[in-house]
Amino acid sequence: MDFLPLPVTEVTQWAGQTDVLVAGFGGAGACAAIEAADSGADVMIFDAASGAGGSTALSSAELYLGGGTSIQQATGYHDTVEATYGYLMASNGPQADPEKTRAYAEGGADHLAWLESLGVAFKPTEYPHRAMMALTDDCLLYTGSEKAWPYCDEFAPAPRGHNLKVEGDNGGPLLMRLLEAAVRQRGVTVALESRVLRLIVDDTQGPLRVVGLVVRQDGEAQCYRANRGVVLCLGGFVMNADMLAHYAPRLQKATIPIGNPNDTGAGIAMAEAVGGRLINMDEGFVSLPFYPPASLTFGILVNGEGKRFINEDVYHGRAGTLILDQPWPVYFIVSVEDYADYETVSYLGAPIAGTGETLEELCAELDLPAGALARTVEAYNADAAAAIDADLHKQADWLKPLKAPLVALDCTPGHGAFFPYFTLGGLDTTVAGAVLSMSGEPIPGLFAAGRTACGVPRRGDGYASGSSVGDATFSGRRAGRAAAMGGSAP
Amino acid sequence: MDFLPLPVTEVTQWAGQTDVLVAGFGGAGACAAIEAADSGADVMIFDAASGAGGSTALSSAELYLGGGTSIQQATGYHDTVEATYGYLMASNGPQADPEKTRAYAEGGADHLAWLESLGVAFKPTEYPHRAMMALTDDCLLYTGSEKAWPYCDEFAPAPRGHNLKVEGDNGGPLLMRLLEAAVRQRGVTVALESRVLRLIVDDTQGPLRVVGLVVRQDGEAQCYRANRGVVLCLGGFVMNADMLAHYAPRLQKATIPIGNPNDTGAGIAMAEAVGGRLINMDEGFVSLPFYPPASLTFGILVNGEGKRFINEDVYHGRAGTLILDQPWPVYFIVSVEDYADYETVSYLGAPIAGTGETLEELCAELDLPAGALARTVEAYNADAAAAIDADLHKQADWLKPLKAPLVALDCTPGHGAFFPYFTLGGLDTTVAGAVLSMSGEPIPGLFAAGRTACGVPRRGDGYASGSSVGDATFSGRRAGRAAAMGGSAP
Numbered sequence: 001m002d003f004l005p006l007p008v009t010e011v012t013q014w015a016g017q018t019d020v021l022v023a024g025f026g027g028a029g030a031c032a033a034i035e036a037a038d039s040g041a042d043v044m045i046f047d048a049a050s051g052a053g054g055s056t057a058l059s060s061a062e063l064y065l066g067g068g069t070s071i072q073q074a075t076g077y078h079d080t081v082e083a084t085y086g087y088l089m090a091s092n093g094p095q096a097d098p099e100k101t102r103a104y105a106e107g108g109a110d111h112l113a114w115l116e117s118l119g120v121a122f123k124p125t126e127y128p129h130r131a132m133m134a135l136t137d138d139c140l141l142y143t144g145s146e147k148a149w150p151y152c153d154e155f156a157p158a159p160r161g162h163n164l165k166v167e168g169d170n171g172g173p174l175l176m177r178l179l180e181a182a183v184r185q186r187g188v189t190v191a192l193e194s195r196v197l198r199l200i201v202d203d204t205q206g207p208l209r210v211v212g213l214v215v216r217q218d219g220e221a222q223c224y225r226a227n228r229g230v231v232l233c234l235g236g237f238v239m240n241a242d243m244l245a246h247y248a249p250r251l252q253k254a255t256i257p258i259g260n261p262n263d264t265g266a267g268i269a270m271a272e273a274v275g276g277r278l279i280n281m282d283e284g285f286v287s288l289p290f291y292p293p294a295s296l297t298f299g300i301l302v303n304g305e306g307k308r309f310i311n312e313d314v315y316h317g318r319a320g321t322l323i324l325d326q327p328w329p330v331y332f333i334v335s336v337e338d339y340a341d342y343e344t345v346s347y348l349g350a351p352i353a354g355t356g357e358t359l360e361e362l363c364a365e366l367d368l369p370a371g372a373l374a375r376t377v378e379a380y381n382a383d384a385a386a387a388i389d390a391d392l393h394k395q396a397d398w399l400k401p402l403k404a405p406l407v408a409l410d411c412t413p414g415h416g417a418f419f420p421y422f423t424l425g426g427l428d429t430t431v432a433g434a435v436l437s438m439s440g441e442p443i444p445g446l447f448a449a450g451r452t453a454c455g456v457p458r459r460g461d462g463y464a465s466g467s468s469v470g471d472a473t474f475s476g477r478r479a480g481r482a483a484a485m486g487g488s489a490p
Numbered sequence: 491m492d493f494l495p496l497p498v499t500e501v502t503q504w505a506g507q508t509d510v511l512v513a514g515f516g517g518a519g520a521c522a523a524i525e526a527a528d529s530g531a532d533v534m535i536f537d538a539a540s541g542a543g544g545s546t547a548l549s550s551a552e553l554y555l556g557g558g559t560s561i562q563q564a565t566g567y568h569d570t571v572e573a574t575y576g577y578l579m580a581s582n583g584p585q586a587d588p589e590k591t592r593a594y595a596e597g598g599a600d601h602l603a604w605l606e607s608l609g610v611a612f613k614p615t616e617y618p619h620r621a622m623m624a625l626t627d628d629c630l631l632y633t634g635s636e637k638a639w640p641y642c643d644e645f646a647p648a649p650r651g652h653n654l655k656v657e658g659d660n661g662g663p664l665l666m667r668l669l670e671a672a673v674r675q676r677g678v679t680v681a682l683e684s685r686v687l688r689l690i691v692d693d694t695q696g697p698l699r700v701v702g703l704v705v706r707q708d709g710e711a712q713c714y715r716a717n718r719g720v721v722l723c724l725g726g727f728v729m730n731a732d733m734l735a736h737y738a739p740r741l742q743k744a745t746i747p748i749g750n751p752n753d754t755g756a757g758i759a760m761a762e763a764v765g766g767r768l769i770n771m772d773e774g775f776v777s778l779p780f781y782p783p784a785s786l787t788f789g790i791l792v793n794g795e796g797k798r799f800i801n802e803d804v805y806h807g808r809a810g811t812l813i814l815d816q817p818w819p820v821y822f823i824v825s826v827e828d829y830a831d832y833e834t835v836s837y838l839g840a841p842i843a844g845t846g847e848t849l850e851e852l853c854a855e856l857d858l859p860a861g862a863l864a865r866t867v868e869a870y871n872a873d874a875a876a877a878i879d880a881d882l883h884k885q886a887d888w889l890k891p892l893k894a895p896l897v898a899l900d901c902t903p904g905h906g907a908f909f910p911y912f913t914l915g916g917l918d919t920t921v922a923g924a925v926l927s928m929s930g931e932p933i934p935g936l937f938a939a940g941r942t943a944c945g946v947p948r949r950g951d952g953y954a955s956g957s958s959v960g961d962a963t964f965s966g967r968r969a970g971r972a973a974a975m976g977g978s979a980p
Contacts, residue, residue, distance in 0.1 A: 002929060004765070094739040095772075150817070208494075242930060246769050246918060249584040269928050273765055275494070279736050282585075282772050327640070428736060438759050439492060440732060 003269040008202040017225035018042040020483045023196040026054015028450025028472040029233035030179035032480030037186035039484035048195035048262050052180040055259040060133045061171030064466030065108035066160040071139050074124035079158035081105045087155040091462030099431045104456045118182045121165040130294035134163040144464025145315040149393030161466045199270050210445035229483030236423040236451035237265025247281035253324045254286045254421040267452035275437040279454050281425035286460045288320035289347040297398045299334030306372025311394040321460035329412040336405040350417035353410035362406045426454045433479025447483045449475040493759040498692040507715035508532040510973045513686040516544015518940025518962040519723035520669035522970030527676035529974035538685035538752050542670040545749040550623045551661030554956030555598035556650040561629050564614035569648035571595045577645040581952030589921045594946045608672045611655040620784035624653040634954025635805040639883030651956045700935035719973030726913035726941035727755025737771035743814045744776045744911035757942035765927040769944050771915035776950045778810035779837040787888045789824030796862025801884040811950035819902040826895040840907035843900035852896045916944045923969025937973045939965040
């Protein structure tokens with residue numbers, strides 16, 4: 001695909017013009033449109049699909065927000081901006097963005113209140129279980145590794161996943177329905193079945209400026225002019241196998257790209273073609289959803305050498321990411337008494353690799369070096385009995401000696417377990433949402449948010465659920481405001 | 491800095507024109523110029539410095555070549571293309587480039603012969619020690635992790651580091667002197683103190699094509715035209731702190747950027763500004779040169795938890811890279827009897843963190859959890875006595891129980907040990923050297939080689955010495971040929 005920009009001098013006819021053009025009507029785009037409109041701009045929003053939603057509508061729409069939100073307070077948690085900031089900086093590693101993370105930690109409570117002002121309801125209750133998501137309409141749950149080593153010793157843990165007040169895994173559609181209503185209430189012009197193809201640029205008045213979009217509608221390329229700014233909210237690139245192979249080949253060890261079919265990196269490529277800087281392109285979210293049932297956390301993950309490699313009380317994404325770099329096969333070993341209702345409640349889909357009335361019987365069924373698993377289980381059981389995991393620091397709550405009968409699940413990527421992934425690299429932007437060039441200068445007229453940009457979440461081994469919808473809606477709002485102000489927003 | 495290209499329509503005067511313009515007179519540029527000239531092209535080569543050399547002249551100029559070179563054969567090694575290819579693919583991980591690696595493995599013997607034809611001499615002898623480099627004029631030595639787990643079990647090991655026939659660490663200056671002579675013999679126009687600033691592009695005849703360079707000479711910007719092609723050999727970006735912070739923040743945990751001061755990523759940025767795809771930008775070489783003396787290999791590296799994390803018989807760069815991700819501090823623990831001539835022969839410069847007539851005494855001096863190091867040493871000593879490192883697979887040759895008195899070196903980054911690094915990301919190119927756009931199409935007229943491109947070496951934890959000079963000279967030749975043929979080379 002050719003994403004080279006169209007010089008404005010080649011535009012023969014404008015199909016429309018307005019203040020702000022928003023490309024992509026997922027969570028980021030919707031929030032950009034709302035804030036741009038509320039900043040006094042006339043706004044148009046485009047999406048290639050036949051309806052609003054993007055990948056946000058396909059998600060659970062948990063929002064990772066901290067620093068003392070109203071729900072955290074109502075449920076008795078005294079989360080602080082510093083604990084939130086500290087945890088996010090540590091978990092996002094050397095590539096964490098201090099300025100974005102600071103704004104996100106400081107703005108969490110306000111962001112939740114803003115969503116509530118749009119009719120998004122959150123019930124002031126906690127979902128106190130270790131789970132992928134709350135299937136009740138309760139709100140607050142732990143969705144990261146806050147209570148696990150190495151974070152728990154450094155940053156006061158608090159649950160920061162905010163689930164919408166809706167039963168079942170239905171947060172995404174509900175959130176997008178409410179955001180779409182807010183967009184339409186503001187008189188934003190919504191153009192669906194409208195695929196954004198290229199940026200329109202003007203370098204006749206000085207430095208290159210993005211002044212519009214070429215959009216395919218009814219099979220025709222139409223030109224739309226933006227008097228103030230263009231906001232790219234076109235998702236990440238997880239559906240683009242070629243981009244994955246070149247930028248994030250390690251992620252392809254996982255098996256299921258998740259997102260919507262239009263997460264093809266088009267927004268990233270369009271901005272790159274006008275000099276936008278692409279950062280963190282190798283990184284992504286990877287998950288091995290080995291809970292629920294929470295009781296599987298009593299089990300152990302072992303690699304192809306029969307050794308543990310992670311404290312199993314971490315977030316599923318941290319475990320999943322580490323698996324990519326382990327010698328394979330990878331097994332999850334658990335006592336049958338903790339296997340519990342795995343077959344009905346799990347998302348994992350890992351095939352049973354072996355069972356045993358005794359440890360020896362189980363070992364005989366697995367493809368591991370002789371004696372390795374027995375030694376690991378023996379050491380683990382001794383540590384578990386002493387309630388201290390000297391090796392990998394699983395917290396005492398989840399330590400319990402493994403007891404036969406035992407079962408082993410095959411968690412090797414490609415052997416059947418669900419290994420979803422999506423990308424965390426994208427355009428380098430200011431905290432306000434302006435797209436930066438390689439020299440670190442904003443590209444006039446161009447803004448980006450959501451997974452088209454590189455935001456707060458930056459690492460698979462540090463990811464927490466709710467980071468992407470949280471960051472997309474948060475960064476979308478800022479980019480919309482900045483675009484409405486023609487780039488002069490802070 | 492502004493690396494936007496200059497449209498050819500804005501060129502008012504040409505300072506010169508020729509067939510092929512080569513930007514950068516290091517190892518890659520020199521080889522590009524030689525091959526372009528030998529392909530019948532008129533060639534000009536530019537460098538910002540006052541002399542030829544680039545980072546190649548600053549290096550030891552080992553060349554990592556395999557597949558059965560004349561020196562490998564003369565010294566009795568039966569290396570194969572498949573073993574070389576397999577080792578390089580495995581050690582460069584998921585981002586390895588099969589096509590480039592195949593060409594490099596197949597072309598190793600010819601490449602060595604080509605260098606010999608230019609007067610670069612290699613003595614048909616082996617340097618049989620575990621070392622950073624040969625300080626004698628012997629040629630062949632192991633410069634990677636070929637004999638270490640996990641590679642030794644999969645790919646028949648062979649030494650592939652080829653040291654020039656010169657005493658001391660003087661390979662780089664010698665290699666560049668000979669390459670420079672070969673360049674000048676061919677009538678190539680050499681322009682020193684000539685900093686390449688921008689590409690010149692022409693889109694008036696169809697798709698954008700690179701047709702020249704803007705070069706600063708005597709303080710003036712001069713335009714040079716290339717009738718066939720431009721080859722960028724301007725090094726990597728290790729001297730550009732801003733690019734490092736955005737693209738490779740993890741590398742900045744190491745301490746000493748190595749290269750020449752013009753490794754500022756200018757070539758990468760210029761090509762990006764015309765749509766060049768940047769890949770593998772997060773990766774780099776990182777070293778902890780803990781040998782020589784080879785006897786330190788009998789010691790153990792422990793992290794801030796007092797645990798080993800790597801088989802210490804690996805290449806120093808593999809150990810150094812892993813240290814970045816360990817809990818710090820990091821100590822190297824060795825028996826005084828193996829400390830040997832550390833103080834006179836080591837490049838490490840790590841301060842002594844503690845000494846002990848007994849293990850207990852040493853432990854008391856180190857900043858580690860109580861009992862952790864003692865447990866580690868006990869387990870290691872038992873394994874060493876049994877000549878099987880069950881934990882991390884150090885080979886039996888290097889297993890020997892640690893014996894008091896003991897010494898600990900502080901290998902924590904930032905505590906004084908030498909932790910050099912350079913970048914391994916750059917432009918995506920074809921195996922022939924054409925620079926690719928994000929859509930995977932060659933950018934007409936533009937070629938790149940050496941660390942401006944992303945070549946065979948791709949990971950710090952899989953690096954082998956000689957990979958960069960090997961790859962730079964190899965890829966430079968191909969890019970020079972392709973440019974001379976106007977991009978029609980295979």
